[in-house]
Amino acid sequence: MTFPWEEVDWVLLDMDGTLLDKYFDDYFWETLVPEEYAKRRGLPLAQARQEVFARYQREEGTLNWTDIDFWSRELDLDIPALKAGIRHLIELHPDAEDFLQFLRQQQKKVALVTNAHWKTLDLKLNHTGLLGYFDRVVSSFDLGFPKEDVRFWEILQTHLNFDPRRTLLVDDNAEVLATARAYGIKYLFFKAKSSSQLPPEKNSHFPSLLSFHELMHGQTTATSGRR
Ligand SMILES: [Mg+2]
Numbered sequence: 001m002t003f004p005w006e007e008v009d010w011v012l013l014d015m016d017g018t019l020l021d022k023y024f025d026d027y028f029w030e031t032l033v034p035e036e037y038a039k040r041r042g043l044p045l046a047q048a049r050q051e052v053f054a055r056y057q058r059e060e061g062t063l064n065w066t067d068i069d070f071w072s073r074e075l076d077l078d079i080p081a082l083k084a085g086i087r088h089l090i091e092l093h094p095d096a097e098d099f100l101q102f103l104r105q106q107q108k109k110v111a112l113v114t115n116a117h118w119k120t121l122d123l124k125l126n127h128t129g130l131l132g133y134f135d136r137v138v139s140s141f142d143l144g145f146p147k148e149d150v151r152f153w154e155i156l157q158t159h160l161n162f163d164p165r166r167t168l169l170v171d172d173n174a175e176v177l178a179t180a181r182a183y184g185i186k187y188l189f190f191k192a193k194s195s196s197q198l199p200p201e202k203n204s205h206f207p208s209l210l211s212f213h214e215l216m217h218g219q220t221t222a223t224s225g226r227r
Contacts, residue, residue, distance in 0.1 A: 003215050008187060010162040011103055014147075015114040017172035017194030019100075020124060021091040026195055028083060029056065036077050061148045061175065063140060066115045080119050090127045091196070099212035100133040111136040111160060113169075115146050136160060147176040153183035170212075174203050189215070 016025050038048035055074060056065075064070045068079040103110050112134045114121060121139055125131045138156060145152040157164070168187035169180050172194035181188055192200040192208040200210055209215060 005106055005108075008108060008166055008168045010109045010111065010160060010167045012111050012113045012156075012162075012167060012169040012185075014169075014171040014173065014176070014191070015112055015116055015121070015124065018170055018191045019093060019096040019112075019130065020128065021093055022172065022195040023197045024086070024089045024091065026197070027089065028086065032082060032086065033071075033075065033077065033079075036082060037075055040077060061146065063115070063144075063146050065146070066117050066120070066140070068117050068119055080123075083120065083123060087123060087127050090124055092128050092130070093193075093196075093212075095212040096130075099216060100130070102212075102216050104133065109135045109160075109162075111138055113138050113147065113156065115140045117141055147171070147173070148179055150179055150183050153180055153185065157183075170209065170215075172201075174205060177206050 013019055016022055034045065034049040034052045037043070037052050038045045041048065043051075052075065059065045059070075068083070071077070072079045100110070110133060112130075114137075116124070116139060118139055118141055121137070125137070131137070136159070138159065140146045140152060143152055143155045143159075145155070147153075153164075156162075164184040165186045167185050168189070169177065169185050170189045170191055171177050171180075172191040174190060177188045177190060188206050190201075190203045190206040190208045192203065193210045194201065200208070202208075
């Protein structure tokens with residue numbers, strides 16, 4: 001199929017895993033933080049991992065999940081400083097900049113919509129130099145709700161004034177896409193290849209993209225009948 005670009009005004013893009021390689025976040029939360037936690041408490045690494053992962057699980061889908069100040073308090077670690085220490089690992093997906101340039105050529109309005117905390121967002125946008133591509137940058141922390149909550153989309157609409165039927169969202173989180181669908185956003189794509197170090201994720205509810213080039217060249221690997 002050819003993507004109907006003429007039917008889209010606003011393009012909403014997630015950051016981590018969608019534009020940026022999720023390897024950075026996975027390494028940070030799954031490896032570095034448990035290691036630092038183990039050192040700080042004098043625990044064996046296996047036990048530290050267990051404790052840290054149990055705490056993560058409790059906060060999934062909430063704003064705490066991405067609130068690095070929350071995690072600094074919760075784990076008694078300087079999370080922003082630890083992140084800044086590995087900033088060299090922050091990488092764009094190889095297709096991201098091509099797509100952002102394509103959207104600019106197509107004269108689409110483009111918003112970055114992310115659950116990332118402002119401190120993380122600043123670090124990543126500064127490191128990657130992406131800021132200039134966006135008409136708007138919106139963090140869930142501005143709106144008071146994560147993208148998994150329909151109120152995020154309701155408030156976002158009042159800020160951007162987009163027509164949901166003429167809006168495209170790409171995200172690597174299927175729950176976020178489901179919420180956006182419930183709200184009424186028409187064009188939804190699952191970014192299946194979120195980490196360079198992991199195989200693409202499967203999702204049966206949304207058409208999947210391995211690369212943005214599929215949208216640019218009008219070829220999509222629609223894995224679902226539910227369009
Ligand atoms: Mg993401």
